[in-house]
Amino acid sequence: MGIGVDRGVEVHFARRARTAWIGTFFVCVLCSYFPCAVSTRAQEAPAEEVRSDRRPVLITVDDLPIAGGLHREPEERARITDAMLEVLARHNIRAVGLVTWGNVNGPADIALLKKWLAAGHELGNHSHRHLSYTDTDVETYLTDIEHARGKIADLLSEHQQTLRFFRFPMLREGSTTAKLDAMREYLRESGQRNLPVTLDNQDWSFERPWARAVAAGDEQAIEQVAEAYHESLHLSIRHHERTGDQIFERAVPQILLLHAGSVGAAQWDRLFKWLADRGYRFADADEVLADPAFAEPHAYVGRRGPGLWDRILTQRRHQQARQEIETLIERQVGAWNRGDLEGFCADYTEDTIFISPSGRSQGREQVLERYRKRYPDRSAQGTLSIDVLDFKGHDGTEVSMLGDARPSRIHSVSVVGRWTLEHPDDTSRETATGLTLLVFERTQDGSWKIVRDASM
Ligand SMILES: [Zn+2]
Incomplete structure (x- = not known):
């Protein structure tokens, strides 16, 4: 995407x-x-x-x-x-x-x-x-x-x-x-x-x-x-x-x-x-x-x-962002697997956009509604796992008033992942799997939220 x-x-x-x-x-x-x-x-x-x-x-x-x-x-x-x-x-x-x-x-x-x-x-x-x-x-x-x-x-x-x-x-x-x-x-x-x-x-x-x-x-x-x-x-x-x-x-x-x-x-x-x-x-x-x-x-x-410290600082920022995003995804997966769809959707922004082969949903409420219809009970929800295949933190270049080039903070992150939905207790349902592209932005309180989700 x-x-x-x-x-x-x-x-x-x-x-x-x-x-x-x-x-x-x-x-x-x-x-x-x-x-x-x-x-x-x-x-x-x-x-x-x-x-x-x-x-x-x-x-x-x-x-x-x-x-x-x-x-x-x-x-x-x-x-x-x-x-x-x-x-x-x-x-x-x-x-x-x-x-x-x-x-x-x-x-x-x-x-x-x-x-x-x-x-x-x-x-x-x-x-x-x-x-x-x-x-x-x-x-x-x-x-x-x-x-x-x-x-x-x-x-x-x-x-x-x-x-x-x-x-x-x-x-x-x-x-x-x-x-x-x-x-x-x-x-x-x-x-x-x-x-x-x-x-x-x-x-x-x-x-x-x-x-x-x-x-x-x-x-x-x-x-x-x-x-x-x-x-x-x-x-x-x-x-x-x-x-x-x-x-x-x-x-x-x-x-x-x-x-x-x-x-x-x-x-x-x-x-x-x-x-x-x-x-x-x-x-x-x-x-x-x-x-x-x-x-x-x-x-x-x-x-x-930039100077060496700014390079190292950037490296550490990327590592930290990756850790934070992985923790967030784990928390989401945990919510899903408890049947807590609201908890799963809590990390989407209010105006998030979610697209899939079946169409486009705009806003957290719509995304939650879609999940509720599609996965109405624990049996349909199954067991979710998400593997992060690629992670990219997006930063840019700032220029200080002294003219020094300086890497910026990481303002957003994109993640390519593979999602898998298994139904270990229900052999009539096949395992479903696909790819997803998630885009995260840092909110004012410093936490990350999903602003775009393209799942297929
Ligand atoms: Zn020189």
């Missing part, structure tokens, strides 16, 4: 957003610049006690050597790189830098990547052309990734290092299950691990306004962009922090996404101080990824690229 459930796009407003800041921020978000970078670093081993009560965070820097197309002069690229490395060193951070090989312009840029290695950072693969996996076929995408892998692995081998990490451009890991699986298989076979992001944010969107303000020498604009940059990052970090902590009911380690550019080079010192004041300590990839939170499986499929 073609009962459609629309995937809505919702806009959620960050609760702590301040009106004064919104205007400034929107200017930044609307710019067309679209890179992505991450860096990570581990603090020098602090005393054991200090370690235990501070939350580890891995810093990752995407789109190395320099994100986007703004800074083309080799001297400027070197100056920005030196500034980024200096602030990372000042905070004893060992980052993971993700290289977009298409951003590497000849020997001068290779020299910049070597500076990252010499400073003790690790480099990973962030593709060649920074393609959106959502909009690219698997073969083209894999060819692009593999090309970059070969180049970066060669560079690392000169430094006796092995390439370990890959990060999806724009965090888009697959818009279909087949695409998700294809990349997972490729990464496994090529010895690369997907390096997820837990603290997703829009830091990249500040690069252009920052560069423009600096080029103009406009002190007021520089200050405004800096304030908006920090405000935006603080909001994103607090949000994702809360999501992860609620899922795991503890302070889980985090992986922060940053991008290689001039705004970061100028603002990371203040950002890292804020993180330290917030109770973080900078940790390396091995320590952070060893946390069991990063081993929780998920199979998130979507066009956009």
